[in-house]
Amino acid sequence: MNPTQIRLDFPLLQREIEGKPITYLDSAATSLKPVQVIDAVSRYYSETTANVHRGIHKLSEQASEEFEKSHEVIGKFINAKKEEVFYTKNATESINAVMYSLLTNDFFQSGDEIVLSKMEHHANLVPWQFVEKKGKAKLVFVDLKEDFTLNMDDLQEKISSKTKLVAMAHTSNTVASINDVQKIGKIAHDYNALFLVDAAQSVPHFKVDVKKIKPDFLDFSGHKMLGPTGTGVLYAQKNDWKKWSHSCMAAA
Ligand SMILES: Cc1ncc(COP(=O)(O)O)c(C=O)c1O
Structure with missing residues (x-):
C-alpha cells in the first residue's frame, strides 16, 4: 500500500489548512470522496440525468438501466439479490x-x-x-x-x-x-x-x-x-x- 499514491485520489487532501496538509481521521463518520466517485457523479449529471423508471425517452431508459445495474453491484458486494x-x-x-x-x-x-x-x-x-x-x-x-x-x-x-x-x-x-x-x-x-x-x-x-x-x-x-x-x-x-x-x- 502506498499512502502517498492513495492521497492523490482525494482532491480534498490537496488542500492545506492554516498552511498544513490535512490528515483526515473521521471516515467512520463520513469518508472523503475519491476523484473516481466525484467524476462518476459528475458524469451522471452531465450525461445521463433523467427520471428513473418514470420516463419513456432514451435518457430515462439509460438512467433506469444504470440505476438497476447499481443495485446488482451493491447486491454482489454483500452477497444479496439485486431486488x-x-x-x-x-x-x-x-x-x-x-x-x-x-x-x-x-x-x-x-x-x-x-x-x-x-x-x-x-x-x-x-x-x-x-x-x-x-x-x-x-x-x-x-x-x-x-x-x-x-x-x-x-x-x-x-x-x-x-x-x-x-x-x-x-x-x-x-x-x-x-x-x-x-x-x-x-x-x-x-x-x-x-x-x-x-x-x-x-x-x-x-x-x-x-x-x-x-x-x-x-x-x-x-x-x-x-x-x-x-x-x-x-x-x-x-x-x-x-x-x-x-x-x-x-x-x-
Ligand atoms: C454504528 C452506526 N450505525 C449507524 C450510524 C448512522 O449512519 P448514517 O450517518 O449513515 O445515518 C452510524 C454513524 O456513525 C454508526 O456508526
Whole structure:
C-alpha cells in the first residue's frame, strides 16, 4: 500500500489548512470522496440525468438501466439479490424505514419486546424508542462485558418468547467491538424474532455476507465508504418481503 499514491485520489487532501496538509481521521463518520466517485457523479449529471423508471425517452431508459445495474453491484458486494437492495439517504433512514414498515404493519403488540445492546448508535436506538413511546413494545438492553464485548450470556437471558425483534450493531462505533452477528441471528430466529443488523461500521471495513449472517434486515451507509453524501442502503431479505415489502419499498 502506498499512502502517498492513495492521497492523490482525494482532491480534498490537496488542500492545506492554516498552511498544513490535512490528515483526515473521521471516515467512520463520513469518508472523503475519491476523484473516481466525484467524476462518476459528475458524469451522471452531465450525461445521463433523467427520471428513473418514470420516463419513456432514451435518457430515462439509460438512467433506469444504470440505476438497476447499481443495485446488482451493491447486491454482489454483500452477497444479496439485486431486488433485496433498497436505496436510502443513510443508515439512519434505513433503520427508520424498517421501523415504520413494522409499525404500519402492526407487527408489535403491547407486551412485545425489542432487544438492543448497550453499544448501539443513536440511529439504532431512537427509532425503537419511538415504538416504545407509542406503547407498542418495551426495549431490553443486553449488557457489555468488562472488555466491551457483548455479553452473550446476558443476551440468552434477555431474549424470550416476548422478543419480536433483535436489532444490533455488527461493529460498534462507540467501543469498536465486532459482534458475532451470525450467532446472534441464530438465537433471534430460534425465538422467531426478526433480526436487524446495523452494519454501518462493518460493511466499509470487511467482507459482509448476508447469506452467512442471514439477517432479515441489514443497513449501511454509502457516505462512510467513499460514496456520495446522502447515500445509504437497506437490505431486506426476500422472504420477509411478503410481509413487509410494500411499506419498506415505499419508505426506502
Ligand atoms: C454504528 C452506526 N450505525 C449507524 C450510524 C448512522 O449512519 P448514517 O450517518 O449513515 O445515518 C452510524 C454513524 O456513525 C454508526 O456508526
